[in-house]
Amino acid sequence: MKVGIIGSGGREHAFCVALKKSRNVDEIYCFPGNAGTSSMAQNIILNLENFNELKNFITLKKIDLIIVGPEKPLVDGIVDFLEKNNIKVFGPNKLASQLEGSKIFTKNLCQKHNIPTAKFGIFKNSRGANEFIKKTNYPLVIKADGLASGKGVYICINNKEAKSAIKEIFQGKFGKAKNLLIEEFLDGEEMSYFIISDGLTIKNFETAQDHKRVLEGDLGKNTGGMGAYSPSRMINDELNEKILKKIIKPTLRGLKELGATYKGFLYAGLMIIKGEPYLIEYNVRMGDPECQTILPKLSSDLLEIFLACCDKKLNQINVKWHNKKSLCVVVCSKGYPDNFKKNILIEDLDNINLNESEYCYHAGTINNNDKIYAVGGRVLNFVCLSEDFSEARIRVFNLIDSLNWSGGFYRKDIGYKVINK
Missing domain, CATH: 3.40.50.20 (Rossmann fold)
Structure with a gap:
């Protein structure tokens, strides 16, 4: 095939x-x-x-x-x-993909179907948004409505930061902005929750937690993702049932009412507060780097899963997983997520010796005359499977050390919430 x-x-x-x-x-x-x-x-x-x-x-x-x-x-x-x-x-088709294409589409769907999410307001111009933030509590969250490569979200702790976020969005930092979203800040722990669907059947596709911020301690600017680990420390049978009952299933029913059956991966970004899930946002595809973190755990044939989804036969597939922990660290070009140099040679990739539970996935790279060059902000993803997260991270760091690439940097605290120091 x-x-x-x-x-x-x-x-x-x-x-x-x-x-x-x-x-x-x-x-x-x-x-x-x-x-x-x-x-x-x-x-x-x-x-x-x-x-x-x-x-x-x-x-x-x-x-x-x-x-x-x-x-x-x-x-x-x-x-x-x-x-x-x-x-x-x-x-998923175009209509179903509006779950990610428009945060406002998703918020309205949540409102109609009583899906737990942060309270929100929609604003068409900076004047209305600036008036609103004068009389609201901080912190608050400001989001660009459309696609923003995982970067169009601002957590603002004061009026000055909020005004700056509103200005950047309406001035087109993430493309032409007709609207923006202002949400209440939810104080809990994030979790990435994945399902796969053929429009009739849904199957769990593991959980993860990614680290979006560029600096250690989850500080600094938002990025596409600096690393991730799987599974989330919070997932259990009770929480899983709540997520399916309160968030995933009502969403898919809401889409059906609009004439869209959902086929593909669905990624729910959740905030867990005292054991209760709240939807932050949807992505209509596997996350990156969550995908790199989760797929090494899959023991089933991925092609069979894809074909079953396309043929509406997912109910005939048993999705099986290795009972392992997985941790991924992303090596980025220096300067990311701001300005970074491109076409930087990566010399020592041949020095990396991977065993069957270790992976090096490329991202922003090209092969030019049998030499590998970094051309993107996020360059390489190093992943290890292990019985525990601490060992996985140590082995990832050993792999990165063997790369010895002076043009890159990475966060050394990926997984800090699940690793005892």
């Missing part, structure tokens, strides 16, 4: 590694992929905003299944387009 993967990050390299294990996968194409995927797949450069160009290539190469990694093509309707052209594709 021929499989195509859309995306170029660590998530897509993790898909490649997992799919390569399937006895039914003959060829993998990545659009556009990275240096890591190029070692096991064909990287193809296409204009991904030109859906016809992609369709023509899929048809030419007789690709059997397309997997959409990142959010933008999903929100833009790539699934709808490919399905209309009789191409099997894994991911």
Whole structure:
């Protein structure tokens, strides 16, 4: 079987590694992929905003299944387009993808179906937003409405920070802004909760906790993710039932009322307060770096899971997991998430010796004449499976030390909430 993967990050390299294990996968194409995927797949450069160009290539190469990694093509309707052209594709359609494409869409859905979430207000201009923040309590949360690559969220502790956030959003830092969202601050512990669905059946797809802030102690600017660990320390049977009953199932029912069945991964960003889950936001795909953290734990055939979702046969699949802890640390280019240099040579990747429970997933890399260069902010993802998080982190650090790359940096406290110092 021929499989195509859309995306170029660590998530897509993790898909490649997992799919390569399937006895039914003959060829993998990545659009556009990275240096890591190029070692096991064909990287193809296409204009991904030109859906016809992609369709023509899929048809030419007789690709059997397309997997959409990142959010933008999903929100833009790539699934709808490919399905209309009789191409099997894994991911939610355009309407269902509004769960991530518009935070306001999701908030209104929560309000209608009594899904627990933070109280909120929607503002169309800076004047109204600035008037509101004069008479509210701090801290508060200000969010850009549309896609922002995981960075369009501000936690503001005073009026000055709130005014700055409002200004940046309405001035277009995350694209043209028609609205912004102001929410109450929920004080609890975050958790990333994943399910997979074929529109009829849902299956749990593990939990994780990521570290978004660039500095240790979860300080500094938001990033796409500096690392993650799985499972979350908070998950238990009782909480799992609450999440499904109060958040996931009402959301999927709400989408059905709007005419959308949900197919693909659904990632609920949650805040857990005294054992009760509150929805922070939805992502309509696997997280990054949560995907890199979770997939090494999967013992089932990932291709079979994808196909079962596309064929509405997920109820026939038993999703199995290794009973291990997993921890991922992201190595970033110096200067990230602000300005960073590109095309920086990474010389010592060959020095890294990985055993069967260790992984190095590429993200912002390219292969040029058999040399690997860093071209993105997040460059490499090092993951270890272990019986405990502390050992996993030590082994990750040993791998990073063997890389000995002067052009990068990483957080040394990933997993600090689950690791006793």
